[in-house]
Each structure stands twice: as C-alpha cells, then as structure tokens.
Amino acid sequence: MATRSLTRATPYAALLPMAVVAVLGYLGAGLWTFYLSLTASRTFPSAHVIGLAQYHRLFDNERWMLSLHNLAAYGALFVLASLVIGALLAVFIDQNVTGEGVLRTVFLYPYAMSFVATGLVWQWLLSPGDGIDSAIRALGFDGFRFDWIVSQDHVIYTVVIATVWQASGLVMALMLAGLRGVDPEIWKAARLDGIPAWRVYAQIVLPMLWPTVATVLLLLGTAVAKLYDAVVAMTQGGPGIASEVPAKFIMDHLFLRSNVGLASAGAVVLLVPVLALLAPYAYARSRKEAA
C-alpha cells in the first residue's frame, strides 16, 4: 500500500521544480509586470497607481502601433520560411549525402554566431551601393536594385532574410532528429511496396512528425515575440521607426527611456495574442486527451 501511494506522489514531487518555476517565476513575474503597467514607474518600480493611463499612452504611440504591425508581417513570413527551408534541408540531408557532417555544420553555424556581429554583416550585405546590390550589378545585371533595407516599406523583410538565415539550421536539426527517430520498419515496408521516396515523405513520414513540427512552430513563435537583437544590429529600428518591433520598444523604454510603466504595459499587450493563440490549442489538446 505504501509503495502505491509513493508511486502516486512521485510524479508530483518530480514536477515540483517545474511548479515552482512556473508559479513563482513566470506567473509571479507576469502578475507583477501587470501591476507595474498600472503605475507611473519611471527608472524604478513605484507604487503610484494611475490605472490604465499607460495603455492609453501606448495605443496613442505611433511607434508601438507600427511595431505590432511589423511583428505580424514579420512573424508570418519568418515562421513559414524557416519551417519550409528547414524541413527541405532536413529531408534532403536525410538522403545519405556525402559530407553530411560538413553540410549540417554549414547550415547550423549561423545559430552559433552572435547576432551583434552577423547583423552588421547583413547590413553591409544588403546595403545599396556596397554588398549584394552592387555585386550583382558588377556581374552585368545593370538594372538590378536591392535597396529594401533603406526603404520604409520593405526594411522589415530584410530582417526576415537575416533571421531565417539564422534559424533555418536549428529547424533542420530538429526535423532531422525527428526523421532519424522514425521507425525503420516504415522505410522497409514502403520499399517493399515500391512507393517512391517523395510520397513516403509527404504522405507517411512528415505527418508522423507532427509533434516535432509543433515544437518547431512553438520555438519559432517565441523567437518572433522576442525579436530584438537582429533589429538592433541591422537597422536600429530604422529607417526612422520603420522596422520597430515590440521587444525593442519594451527594452528601449525599460532602460534607455526610464519608463518602466509604459514598458510593462507593452509587455502585457504583447502577451495577449500569445494567450489568445495558446488557449484554444491547449483546450483542444486537453479535449483530445480526455477522449
């Protein structure tokens, strides 16, 4: 009897660290941030509550509204491109190519490098006049222009290019680990049935990788919400405020502009679409598990 109750209690005990981190760490910090967003905190957290005034100011702020718009545009493109490129790379590398180790490192190395320097390199590469723009013209394509990085409307897409470059390798690694975990019996059976390779991938293997894809989507999603280093290194939010993103807005106001209240309001607002997306997913999962 004692063994059974011990067995029942053990999972709870094992999850104690997670409970502490989730409740005290994330939930506690989230509630405190929400509290701060209702105060007039400047450099230091203050107790002077001013209601929803920070939110009024936030939504009056052109820079913030533009950052939300940018995040939506950036997020969709970045997740799609990284997922597709990473999956393609994983599938192709899975074909037992020569030099697989080298290729894998080539696709993964951007993830290892600090974006502070690589962001500057991308700025050089995409800068009109020196970089890809002039290099392609030097090759003979005289009418070629690639000045997205100085254009108000297109600069956010340059950030997409640089961050996809950095993230695709990790997506590839995750998908590859998933692919390599697939039961070899599947391959054997498909070979015996004479099914072509691409159909095995598309109709059998990739659907089996749904948990891996879910992981990848969640990871890419967190990267989108936290996008900061790339924008600072490449465009500094410019030209003007055209490539502003919420994380940079929050960070700037937290430290540089000494406005903790406004930054906290921004953080809370940033969390709302995340919760809106996660809640139905969690609900659907719990329904599925109950079934």
Add this chain to the structure above:
Amino acid sequence: MVGTRRWLLGVCLCAWAAAHAGPRAEVIHWWTSGGESAAVKQVEQAYRAAGGTWVDTAIAGGDQARAVTINRIIGGNPPTAAQFNTSKQFLDIIEEDMLNPVDDIARRDHWDAVLPAPIVDVIKVRGHWYAVPINIHMQTWIWYSTSAFAKAGIAREPASMDELFADLDKLKSAGLIPLAHGGQAWQEILLFSMVLSNLGGRDLYLKVIRDRDQAAIHSEAFRKVLVAFKRLQGYVDPAAPGRNWNDATALVIGGKAGMQIMGDWAKGEFIAAGQTPGRQFGCLPGLGKDSPYLIQGDVFVFPKTDDAATLRAQKLLADVVERPAVQLAFNKLKGSIPVRLDADDSQFDACARKGMAILRDPRRPVGVAEVYLTPDQNGALQDLLTAFWNTNMPVERAQNSIASALRY
C-alpha cells in the same frame, strides 16, 4: 623558534597592510574601445598613485552599463562609482535617495567657479553635488575633407547656414556626397540640434529645448529650422539609413564625402587613419563666430552606502578625477576636452584648443538635448524627428507633434 617569530611578524605586517590597504573602488563605465581604454587607464593609475585600488568593470554601451548599475543598486551590491552622462538620467536615482553627495570636495575645490555653468546645473541638484564630471564632448562639430573642398572649389569654411547650403550644392555638382550621414535616430537628432542652434540661435534653442516653451515651438523661426533640417536630407546619399557614424566618417576620410556633422569623438577616426587637423581634414565648431557650442559630458556618480571604507573610496575618487593633471591625461587620450575651465590647453591639438577656448566664453556653451530633457521627453522628440526626416510628414504636423510631445 626564530623562524616562527619571523613568520608571525610577516603575518602581522600583512594584516596591518591589508587593514591599511588603499580604498577599493569598483567602477562601472563604458569606455571599452582602444582610445577610451587608454584614457580610463590614466585615471586608474592616478587613483592607484593616490593610494587606492581600482577594480574595473567595463560594460560597452551606455544603456547596458546604466541598466547594470541600476540593477545592482536594486540588488544590493552597488558599485563604488558608476559612469553616467551629464543628463537627467540619474535624477530618478537621486530622488530615490540612492546617491551619495560629494559636497565637501565640491566646496573645497570651488567647483562653482571652475566648471561651466550648464554642467553645474546638471550635477548640482537642490543644492547638493551628486556627480563628478570628467570631460566635455561637443556634439555638433562640422568635419570636412580638405581634398573634397578643393575639388568642389570651396575656398573658405562656411560661416552661416546659407553659406553651408551653398557649399553643399558645390559639393553635389562636383560629384561628391555633400553630407556624410548615418541614418540612426541619435544622429538625426544631432543634425537637428546643429540646425536649431546655428540657424535658430542660442535663445530659440534654449526656449525650445530647455524651457519647452509652446509659443517658441509654434513660432515661424522654429518652422524655418525644421524646413532647413529637412532640406539637409537632400544632400545625403541613399545608403545612409542604419549606417554607423564611423562608416560615415570613413567617407569623409576617403574624400568621397565633403562634410560630416558629428561630435568631437569623430576626431579619433581621422587620427587613426593618419590624418592631421588642418591638413587632410578640418574642424568647424559652428557657423559664425558666436554660434552656440553644444556640450555633453561624462560624470561619475556614487551609489549610496554607509560603509566607511567605501565612502573613503568614493571621496578619494571624486578628488582624483577632478585634478587638473588627471583631466589633462584622460582627455588627451579620449579626444574630449577637460571640464575644468582653468585647464592648460598647450598639449591638445588644434581642434581641441578651439573647443577649450570657446568653453571659456560663458555665452556660447549650452547643453545638448538630453541635458535639459528627461530620457522620456528626449526619446519622444527623437522619434518625431527621425520620422520627419524619413517620411513625407508636413512641417506643420511635425511642429504640432513636437509641441505636444514636449508639453509634459
């Protein structure tokens, strides 16, 4: 027996030495590049010579360094001293009563008389001195390439805004980039400050930036300033957005661009490229002989503590930093000028000497925007100016937006 006694003596001596070791000062600063590092080493050596121990905590980037300072104050292990700019950045910390004043050193060395007025206004809050200034940077020098000027046929340095535009036109017709610029928000506010102070004059500058006078912002004179500011954009090359200021200076160094408007830290790049002032490049503190001289500087503040040893270290540091010899040694290597009005300028180069002479004229120095505006107000102004520079915002809308941004 003899050995034990000798060992005991040694231990006692060590203990005595440790008890009387120099005051230990941990200093957070953001001087990390070559020239800056050499400069801060001068202060370190002077502090050691005065009997103290210097513990160096360098963190690149002013925002990061200040963020760490503030977090460590909250976390309960503040540094002995921390670098800030002459600005309202540390006003909040003073109001939370988290800084130690240095009134005794200030009174003893007559800082009221020896330091320029805009600096005194920043570091003296409600009658108490809270910061020790170490240098002065001037923000809006006009750097130009002598070869580019020769190629464009410009014989004299411009002495008014009209002459400046005429020279920019000449550079444009000569096929050069008239104005080298890096399209980052802080560089744009720098250009704006230059136009406001040189075209609008000292009075308008102070009314707008220091007093945030709504009438002045809505005035016709200020409108002219905004128009001239936007007009400068026509002289900038299309690859400017996002460019670092050093890359813009490189254009002037190479003779590809005619002018750059940048602080006196640009001098370091010219010197690193082997050029000398007056020969390959020239430096102009402003347009006309009475133009306002926009100053900013670095200071050390002292987080609050009751620990006697730390207090001693703080006092010693405040004393050392303000000594004329230390100011000389530091500023020569940093590229800035000493903050003491009685500093000896014989060892500085031509551009620095110009600056030091202007500093002594009480009518010319005024603070940069962040000296008078809170970080929040300065940020809002910066956002507006960079949007105005980069988009087709009409002048009237810019004027009204600036008025409402600076109202509170």
Add this chain to the structure above:
Amino acid sequence: MNPRTIVPPLPPTTAAAHRREAAARRARRRFTPARIGLYVFLLGAALFFLLPLYVMIVTSLKSMDEIRQGGIFALPHALTVEPWRLAWSGVCTGAACAGVRTGFWNSVAITVPSTILPILLGAVNGYALSFWRPRGANVLFGILMAGAFVPVQVMIYPLVRVLALAGIFGSLPAIVLVHLVFGMPVMTLLFRNYYCNVPHELFQAARIDGGGFWRIFAQVMLPMSLPVIVVAAIMQVTGVWNDYILGLVFAGRDNMPMMVQLNNVINTTTGTRQYNVNMAATILTALVPLALYFFSGRWFVRGIAAGAVKG
C-alpha cells in the same frame, strides 16, 4: 522515381558499422537527375548560408584602411592575422586589454551546469507530462509555454529582487538558476513532444514489469532519448554561451562570460570601431558551440531510437 533512393533500414549497430554500410550504399548509387538536383539544392543553400561567413573572414584578415575603402567581398590585398591575435589576447575590453579569452573559463563554468540541469529537469518534466499526467500538470506546462514568449528583459526586475532576498545576487549560483528558469520551457517542450512519439505500450509494459517512476525513467526513457538530448544540448549550450544580458546582470563581476567581453569589443558608443578585430572576436567566441555541432554528428545516426522502441 527510383525506389533505391529510399534509405534501407539499419540494424541498431555501432556507428562504425553504419559508416561501412553508408559507404557501400554510396558505391551502389547511380547519378539520377533526382540525385543531381538534390546536390544542386544543397550546394546552393550552402552558398547562401556561407556568404556572411565569407564576408566575416575576409574582413577579419584586412587592415582597417582596406576596410574603410569599401568592397566587402574583395579579398585582402595585404593579408594580416593581427586582428585574430588582438581579438584573442590584445584588444581592449575596458581598462584591461587582454582580449576575449579572459571570459572563456567563466563561460565554461556557467555553461556546463546551465546545460546539464535544465536538460535533466526538462527530461523529467517531459517524461512526467507524457506518461504520468498528474493533475494540473498541463496547466503548469501552459504557464511555462506562455512565459517562453515574454522577452527576458521584462523578468529582470523581479528576478533581481528575489535573488537579492536570497542573498545570492551576482554570483555563479544566481546565473545558473536564472538560466534554469529561462531554459525550462523549451527543454520541457522538447522532451514532452519527443516522448509523445514513443508508443504508450512500451511504458505500460515497463510498469507491468514493476518499474517505478525513476526506474522507468533511468532505464527505459533516458537511453532512447539520445537524439533529443543532442538537440536540447545544442540549443541550451548555444543559448547560454551566447547569452549576454542575463550574464551581465546576474553573474557578478568575477564571472562575466565571454559574450560580455565580445560586446565590449564590438559595441562602442563613441570610440573607433575596429571591424576586423570584431569579426575575428565573433568567430573565436562562436567556436565552442560550433565544435559541439560538428562533433554531435555521430548521434544523428538513424536507428538508435527506433531499435529500442521495438525491443
């Protein structure tokens, strides 16, 4: 489509046997258009990925005068390795001018515990969430997932306060704890979704055999988790090694990681920028994660997990 392009199944043998098999297979392969297309795509992608690295290396071998003249793709006229020497041991990062190597052992001291602990806890969490499903665990997991979307800077204030109360602010335990807090969501996610793919029958069989929580974990689940452990290690080592803001605030002056030194070299507000040294320093700092990626290859071998499932 040639069925022979499907990789035949491998028995779960040693890596050496796998290499022999792969070599034999390569000898049998024909150069089909599909195969050539495969290589063209991979090589093209590799070129895109390598472009910034080329610029970085070329820049790091030039003098500042050459860099100022422009032409980022141009090969150096006067090749110099001085930037590399400076980056490692000579460049100024404050009053000290000893290069980025000063932070190396600090980064190691931070990274090792900050990788092992989160992976361990993430594995336990994922295992408990997937197989045991205690009540309320999914809610906790949901909170962790939501928290993963929040920029870390927002959480800095509360963490500073808590750690100061605990008296460990500004020390090695503090930074390890902080990395544990921020690493837990992703690690838990990785393992949970990985264990979802493991058939429940395996777990039931182990329970029937009399295994308890920890025994099943140690003897059944962990050994078959090698691929996901490798990926988790890659992510956590990279994240911790490249972390800047958390190490800056929480590690304390004596434990400053290499990234702080790197940032001191690269970021300067008003000092001159030495791009060649910056590039060299960045590559040097990235060598540890890069080495990990390269040498983790042997665990990406097919069949290790699959074989255990059927057993």
